[in-house]
Amino acid sequence: GENVEQHPSTLSVQEGDSAVIKCTYSDSASNYFPWYKQELGKGPQLIIDIRSNVGEKKDQRIAVTLNKTAKHFSLHITETQPEDSAVYFCAAERGADGLTFGKGTHLIIQP
């Protein structure tokens, strides 16, 4: 089955700086890569996703990049703000097998 590794487990950045979270996956058949944000006491919420036929996708301060050859994808958050503090999960999906999640990154925005 699919295996998703996520790094780092904790990331602390100064407000206004950029944050990068990286994930690798094992199954070259995976073709969909979403990112979820989980705030304290809440369920995960989709923030951005990318399909295997696209190399990069942006949505305001958030971007995701995908390198299919190397089987890794990354989440980039620019101009970080206090409300970006949360746990972020990457995931990979290869159709009928559903999503396999990384173990999460706790992002801390320092004032």
Added chain:
Amino acid sequence: NAGVTQTPKFQVLKTGQSMTLQCAQDMNHEYMSWYRQDPGMGLRLIHYSVGAGITDQGEVPNGYNVSRSTTEDFPLRLLSAAPSQTSVYFCASSYSLQASNTIYFGEGSWLTVV
């Protein structure tokens, strides 16, 4: 539109007790699933369903039962609770089990087994 609704929010059980976590969605989604979330382990799939009357096991199914009698509801049953089942449980749904269908999560159910 309520989305995915889970009850109860918090529950304390004694070892050996049984209980059911309820999950309902009002988006007419075919695919529903249950995950557990443990510190440092991320989200692990327990059971899932691709439609009414159809269920299947995920990564960590032992100790849990599910059924899907309607499109809207997907309850998770703990037959004989064990301390190892102390966790946060999330129900999720999506239109179908295909790549790129957004998965919506409920708010979670915090379960402690003593």
